[in-house]
Amino acid sequence: MIACMTKPVRARSFDAIAAAYDAHRPTYPPALFDAVEDLAGRSLAGARVADVGAGTGLGTARLYERGARITAVEPGDGMAGQFRRSLPDVSLVRGDGNGLPLRTGSMDLITYAQSWHWTDPARSVPEVRRVLRPGGALALWWNDSDRTVEWLVDQEDRTRVFLGVEIPAVPSHRARFRAQLPDGLDFRTRQVAWSRRVPIDAHIANMATHSDFLIGDPVEVRDYFDRERALLTALFPDGEVEEAYVVSLAVAHP
Ligand SMILES: C[S@@+](CC[C@H](N)C(=O)[O-])C[C@H]1O[C@@H](n2cnc3c(N)ncnc32)[C@H](O)[C@@H]1O
Numbered sequence: 001m002i003a004c005m006t007k008p009v010r011a012r013s014f015d016a017i018a019a020a021y022d023a024h025r026p027t028y029p030p031a032l033f034d035a036v037e038d039l040a041g042r043s044l045a046g047a048r049v050a051d052v053g054a055g056t057g058l059g060t061a062r063l064y065e066r067g068a069r070i071t072a073v074e075p076g077d078g079m080a081g082q083f084r085r086s087l088p089d090v091s092l093v094r095g096d097g098n099g100l101p102l103r104t105g106s107m108d109l110i111t112y113a114q115s116w117h118w119t120d121p122a123r124s125v126p127e128v129r130r131v132l133r134p135g136g137a138l139a140l141w142w143n144d145s146d147r148t149v150e151w152l153v154d155q156e157d158r159t160r161v162f163l164g165v166e167i168p169a170v171p172s173h174r175a176r177f178r179a180q181l182p183d184g185l186d187f188r189t190r191q192v193a194w195s196r197r198v199p200i201d202a203h204i205a206n207m208a209t210h211s212d213f214l215i216g217d218p219v220e221v222r223d224y225f226d227r228e229r230a231l232l233t234a235l236f237p238d239g240e241v242e243e244a245y246v247v248s249l250a251v252a253h254p
Contacts, residue, residue, distance in 0.1 A: 007118070009215065010211045010214075010215055011075075011076075011118040011211075012076055013211045013214035013215050014055065014076060014078065014079055014209070014211070014214065015076040015077055015078030015079055016078060016214070017078075017208075017209055017214060018055075018056055018076075018078035018079045018081065018082035019082055020205060020208070020209055021055065021056055021079070021082070021209045022056035022057075022058070022082050022086055023205070024202060024205040024206040024208075024209055025058055025206060025209055026058075026143065026196055026206070026243065026245065027058045027059070027061070027062060028058070028059055028062055028113065028141075028143065028247060029192060029194040029247070030062075031192045031194065032062075032141065032192045032247050032249060033062055033063070033066055035190040035192060035249050036109075036111070036139050036249065036251065038190075039137070039139070039188050039190065039249070039251035040109055040137035040139060040251055041137070041253075042108065042109075042137075043066075043067075044063060044066040044067060044068045044109075045066060045067035045068070046067060046068075046069065047068050047069065047108040047109050048068075048069050048071075048106065048107050048108045048109070049063055049068040049069065049070050049071070049107065049108065049109045049110070049111060050070075050071050050072075050073055050100070050102055050107045050109075050110045050111070050131065051063055051070055051071075051072045051073070051111045051112075051113065052072075052073040052096075052097045052100065052110060052111065052112050052115060053073070053074065053075075053096070053097060053112055053113070053114075053115020053116070053118060053119075054072035054073060054074045054079075054083060054092065054113075054115075055074060055076075055079045055082075055083065055113075055114075055115070056079055056082040056083050056086055057072065057082075057083045057086045057087040057090065058113070059111065059113030059114075060072050060083070060087060060090060060113075061086070061087060061090075063111065064087065064090055068109075070090050070091060071091045071092075071093060071102065071107075072087075072090060072091065072092040072093070073092075073093055073094075073095050073096070073097070073100060073101065073102070074092060074094065074095075075094065075095060075096040080092060080094060096118075096119070097112065097115070097116070097118070097119035097123075097124040097127060097128075098119055098120050098123040098124050098127065099123065099127065100127045100128075100130075100131050102131045103131070104130050104131065105130075105131070105132070105133045105134070106131060106133070107131050107132055107133065107136055108132075108133060108136050108137070109132075109136060109137050109138075109139060110128055110131060110132060110136070110137075110138050110139070111139045111140075111141075112138075112139070112140045112141070113141055114141070114142050114143060116140045116180065116182075117142075117180050121182040121183075124182075125182050125184070125185070125254070128254055129254050132254060135253060136253070136254075137251055137252065137253050138185070138251065138252050138253075138254055139249065139250070139251045140180075140181065140249070140250045140251075141247055141248060141249040141250070142177060142180070142247070142248050143245050143246075143247045144176075144177075144245065144246055144247075144248065145243070145244065145245060145246075146193060146195075146244035146245055146246050147246075148244075149244045151232075151235060151241075152243075152244060155228070158228070159207075159212075162220075162224050163212050163216075165212075177189070177248035177250070181250050185252040185254055186252055186253075187250040187251065187252045188250070188251055188252075189248065189249060189250045189251075190248075190249045191246050191247070191248055191249075192246065192247040192249065193244070193245070193246050193247075194244075194245055194247070195242050195243060195244040195245060196242075196243050196245075197240055197241070197242050197243075198240065198241060198243060199239055199240055200229060200232045200233060200236065200239055200240065200241055201229070203232070203241050203243060204225050204228060204229055204232075206243070207225070207228070208221070208225065
């Protein structure tokens with residue numbers, strides 16, 4: 001199956017499955033937020049934070065728990081609806097990173113949890129510069145499967161074959177991560193490794209929330225997941241897998 005769709009269609013693909021996204025995607029580990037505070041040079045407690053591309057609020061909730069004064073920004077109807085059900089007390093405005101619905105100089109920190117790549121940096125970087133107060137920070141992060149773990153590498157390779165995507169010429173996390181960062185900003189970076197143990201069905205449900213599968217042929221995708229479930233059940237007879245992740249974080253003071 002070749003997944004070829006325009007970026008805006010892919011970017012909206014989460015809206016139809018927002019409840020499943022909220023239930024099955026992993027959240028982020030406490031060490032990530034320690035690293036954000038360290039690289040941003042300030043505590044999250046009391047900070048005015050815009051969490052852009054907030055989705056259903058998986059990252060927003062962790063920022064909120066740390067005492068950040070959050071304004072979440074989300075363009076998608078389905079994701080925004082789920083956000084309001086999950087975090088009714090947190091402020092959410094509709095909009096996207098290419099035209100932030102926020103006042104000039106109003107934020108200490110802008111965060112993008114797995115959402116920066118959906119923006120057009122020619123527009124989103126100037127918007128970050130406009131909305132941050134002088135000395136404010138931009139934090140971008142992505143949570144990827146740990147490519148040192150054999151069963152996850154094997155699964156990613158099978159997924160690439162299914163999707164008709166070539167094995168990347170730059171296979172390391174670090175190289176792929178750096179390729180997503182916008183030019184012209186001076187980023188400091190960290191990698192945070194962590195894991196969670198989940199039933200195989202929950203792992204498959206998590207995979208199914210990724211845009212590559214959301215835009216695919218539903219019958220082919222279901223067959224692919226049936227094959228994955230059988231393979232994993234043979235590999236892990238106790239019915240659980242350890243999902244191992246590396247969060248790659250980049251922080252700049254634009
Ligand atoms: C992979 S989800 C990440 C959601 C959430 N931040 C999290 O960590 O779970 C990507 C989110 O980016 C949003 N998005 C799509 N286009 C965007 C844009 N141009 N600017 C900001 N966010 C965008 C999508 O609607 C979606 O909610």
